Amino acid sequence: MKAVVQILGRRVIEWIASLGQMTVFAGRIVRALMAPPTRGPLIRSALFDSGVLSLALICASGLTVGFVLGLQLYNTLSRFGAEESLGTAVGLSLIRELGPVLTGLLVAGRAGSATTAEIGSMKATEQLDGLRMMAIDPIHFVVMPRAVALTLVMPLLSTVFVLCGIAGAYLIGVELLGLDSGSYLASLENSIRFQEDVLQSLVKSLVFGLLLAWIATWRGFSCAPHAAGVSRATTSTVVTASVCILLADYVLTALWAV
Amino acid sequence: MAGAAGQSDHVVFNQVGLAFGHRPVFRDLNLTFPRQKISVVMGESGSGKSTLLRMIGGLQRPDSGEVAVAGESLAGLDEMGLGQVRRRLGMLFQNGALLDSMTVFENIALPLREHTDKSEAEIRQVVHERLGDVGLRDVDDLLPGELSGGMLRRAAFARSIVMAPEILLCDEPFSGLDPPNVSRIEALIVQLNQRLGLTVIVSSHHMASSLRMADQLCLMRQGAAISGTPEGLASSHDSTIADFIGEDGISHLARLQERPPQGGAS
Ligand SMILES: Nc1ncnc2c1ncn2[C@@H]1O[C@H](COP(=O)(O)OP(=O)(O)OP(=O)(O)O)[C@@H](O)[C@H]1O
Ligand SMILES: [Mg+2]
Numbered sequence: 001m002k003a004v005v006q007i008l009g010r011r012v013i014e015w016i017a018s019l020g021q022m023t024v025f026a027g028r029i030v031r032a033l034m035a036p037p038t039r040g041p042l043i044r045s046a047l048f049d050s051g052v053l054s055l056a057l058i059c060a061s062g063l064t065v066g067f068v069l070g071l072q073l074y075n076t077l078s079r080f081g082a083e084e085s086l087g088t089a090v091g092l093s094l095i096r097e098l099g100p101v102l103t104g105l106l107v108a109g110r111a112g113s114a115t116t117a118e119i120g121s122m123k124a125t126e127q128l129d130g131l132r133m134m135a136i137d138p139i140h141f142v143v144m145p146r147a148v149a150l151t152l153v154m155p156l157l158s159t160v161f162v163l164c165g166i167a168g169a170y171l172i173g174v175e176l177l178g179l180d181s182g183s184y185l186a187s188l189e190n191s192i193r194f195q196e197d198v199l200q201s202l203v204k205s206l207v208f209g210l211l212l213a214w215i216a217t218w219r220g221f222s223c224a225p226h227a228a229g230v231s232r233a234t235t236s237t238v239v240t241a242s243v244c245i246l247l248a249d250y251v252l253t254a255l256w257a258v
Numbered sequence: 259m260a261g262a263a264g265q266s267d268h269v270v271f272n273q274v275g276l277a278f279g280h281r282p283v284f285r286d287l288n289l290t291f292p293r294q295k296i297s298v299v300m301g302e303s304g305s306g307k308s309t310l311l312r313m314i315g316g317l318q319r320p321d322s323g324e325v326a327v328a329g330e331s332l333a334g335l336d337e338m339g340l341g342q343v344r345r346r347l348g349m350l351f352q353n354g355a356l357l358d359s360m361t362v363f364e365n366i367a368l369p370l371r372e373h374t375d376k377s378e379a380e381i382r383q384v385v386h387e388r389l390g391d392v393g394l395r396d397v398d399d400l401l402p403g404e405l406s407g408g409m410l411r412r413a414a415f416a417r418s419i420v421m422a423p424e425i426l427l428c429d430e431p432f433s434g435l436d437p438p439n440v441s442r443i444e445a446l447i448v449q450l451n452q453r454l455g456l457t458v459i460v461s462s463h464h465m466a467s468s469l470r471m472a473d474q475l476c477l478m479r480q481g482a483a484i485s486g487t488p489e490g491l492a493s494s495h496d497s498t499i500a501d502f503i504g505e506d507g508i509s510h511l512a513r514l515q516e517r518p519p520q521g522g523a524s
Contacts, residue, residue, distance in 0.1 A: 125355065125358070127356070127357050129312075129317050129355065132315075132317060132341075133315050133344055133348075134369045134373075135344045135369075136369075136372055137341070
């Protein structure tokens with residue numbers, strides 16, 4: 001029993017210590033963001049890696065989720081004879097929840113893990129130390145551009161996901177199940193409010209982006225400098241970021257309602 | 259404490275202790291590297307040669323004691339302060355450490371782009387001169403992953419000297435090179451030392467080259483170092499030293515002493 005408490009205690013202390021290190025790390029990224037030069041080309045190439053290369057995945061997933069929503073919600077709504085509200089149901093669930101959350105999870109698996117693996121393997125092969133020896137701060141040169149890219153990319157990809165989802169549900173509802181196109185679009189248009197729905201969606205995905213950027217770069221930067229360490233860090237990024245995104249989603253949803 | 263070191267010592271290790279977990283690497287290591295001389299650090303694999311060079315660059319901090327570079331102790335410096343010291347250092351890592359997402363040209367141009375305001379044409383010229391020095395041609399647009407091991411080491415060597423450092427740290431510059439390129443790199447190191455007055459600290463297993471170019475030889479053993487001129491060490495009666503340098507080394511030294519120094523390097 002005592003041993004269990006000891007182990008638990010040590011774990012908690014370690015966890016708090018690593019949280020402290022992560023905070024310092026975040027501070028260094030923010031400071032790097034202000035320090036010249038701006039690293040435009042590096043940010044642009046990181047945006048391409050995290051954003052453009054995730055686009056196909058996001059579009060395909062969005063469309064598929066749209067298909068499923070179209071079928072499921074149509075069937076559910078038709079029990080109440082309310083098929084015309086398909087647009088409302090699809091739009092609200094995508095914009096407020098599914099868009100930001102599913103995009104967050106997908107980007108964590110696709111771009112977050114890649115970011116951790118890249119930074120981690122640069123550490124393992126002494127590339128980060130090589131930069132230090134050239135008096136170039138690896139946080140400024142390697143970490144900051146990737147963190148910025150992951151953060152910015154999230155709301156953009158989430159928007160793409162939502163649009164694809166709405167299109168997918170349209171194909172199912174209107175083209176396949178014969179709902180009137182006008183009533184689908186009208187119910188979509190009439191029910192969505194900017195402040196409550198769209199803004200909430202964007203804020204959520206921005207927060208998810210920040211969380212993912214923070215976790216993914218930290219895990220890479222602090223990993224054990226060998227292949228096994230890099231693979232452990234990569235897995236840990238996906239797991240930690242996914243859990244954090246789901247938790248943050250609840251917190252944000254609850255706060256928005258207040 | 260570092261103040262006690264004379265002007266003639268460029269890098270000073272003062273009572274340095276370091277352990278990884280429970281395994282000590284250095285115990286009260288005292289070692290000095292004279293200014294504008296070539297020092298060769300030898301020792302068996304795992305004796306701490308790479309770690310020694312990393313400590314000079316401030317990449318590894320000692321558990322006890324202090325390391326001073328050009329009279330300045332590294333102990334009190336943060337990353338910013340270390341950056342100032344590192345601008346005077348060039349380092350060749352054991353595995354090259356080139357950025358694998360950038361071409362060879364961009365890798366070598368990187369420190370110039372970061373720390374100087376040279377024009378594109380000037381950068382191009384300097385990079386090509388350094389690549390020529392290490393005998394590489396037509397590799398500008400290749401990625402480090404597309405080079406052979408020996409080419410990679412030479413490209414990394416070019417990067418370590420591109421900023422004309424005061425102190426050059428080379429971790430095993432000869433490993434994986436063919437004999438002509440060993441001679442080329444050896445001649446280059448000697449030339450940098452003689453023409454530009456660089457302080458050079460090399461770790462190497464390559465006995466012939468090491469003995470030829472060393473002004474000072476340091477043998478790492480059990481966490482401490484024995485240093486002296488190659489001749490002095492070879493003629494000492496300590497059996498472990500003779501063991502390490504070996505019959506070959508001693509006869510090689512004898513041959514060297516008959517010839518004028520560095521006659522062969524061109
Ligand atoms: N990051 C590290 N973590 C734990 N132990 C380390 C670390 N770096 C080095 N060591 C240990 O320190 C000792 C010295 O390592 P170092 O790499 O300096 O040896 P070396 O003399 O350069 O060897 P080689 O000739 O093989 O390159 C070794 O025993 C090694 O196991
Ligand atoms: Mg080594």
